[in-house]
Amino acid sequence: xxxITFACREMLPLAPEKIAEQILDLTKWPExxxxxxxxxxxxxxxxxxxPNVVGSRIxxxxxxxxxxxxEIVVWQPDRLLRLRMGNFSKPLSGLAxxxxxxxxxxxxxHETRAVRFFELNAKSxxxxxxxxxxxxxxxxxxxxxxxxxxxASKES
Numbered sequence: 001x002x003x004i005t006f007a008c009r010e011m012l013p014l015a016p017e018k019i020a021e022q023i024l025d026l027t028k029w030p031e032x033x034x035x036x037x038x039x040x041x042x043x044x045x046x047x048x049x050x051p052n053v054v055g056s057r058i059x060x061x062x063x064x065x066x067x068x069x070x071e072i073v074v075w076q077p078d079r080l081l082r083l084r085m086g087n088f089s090k091p092l093s094g095l096a097x098x099x100x101x102x103x104x105x106x107x108x109x110h111e112t113r114a115v116r117f118f119e120l121n122a123k124s125x126x127x128x129x130x131x132x133x134x135x136x137x138x139x140x141x142x143x144x145x146x147x148x149x150x151x152a153s154k155e156s
Contacts, residue, residue, distance in 0.1 A: 003119040010146035016105035020077030035141035039064040095127040
């Protein structure tokens with residue numbers, strides 16, 4: 001079954017390595033506020049942190065009480081990061097087998113073009129429509145988060 005995909009883009013006034021550094025700063029994760037039925041993040045903590053980052057696992061608790069695990073599967077902070085999300089609590093565990101988030105960075109002058117790609121994998125053909133609806137709101141949450149990263153970066 002083909003995954004549901006979308007991408008969000010934003011020019012950020014940070015070097016790619018600084019963006020990647022913020023991803024490892026788990027105190028920043030609650031800045032993701034969600035959108036509509038997509039909950040914001042309450043907390044994130046390393047369950048496993050590896051020396052070379054790849055294989056690190058992060059337990060995420062959301063404001064609605066749901067949770068999931070994120071594993072860093074690619075770590076090239078100057079150009080590419082990939083996180084695989086899984087171990088979802090209900091209700092998402094009944095709809096999706098996993099979500100893959102990929103960050104791509106391209107330096108343009110003093111800014112970085114950041115693109116966040118998402119692949120949502122439905123549990124079955126029956127859950128695909130519900131997961132598509134979730135992707136609609138997730139895309140808006142991610143777009144808003146990128147804009148908030150941009151504004152926070154300009155202020156600091």
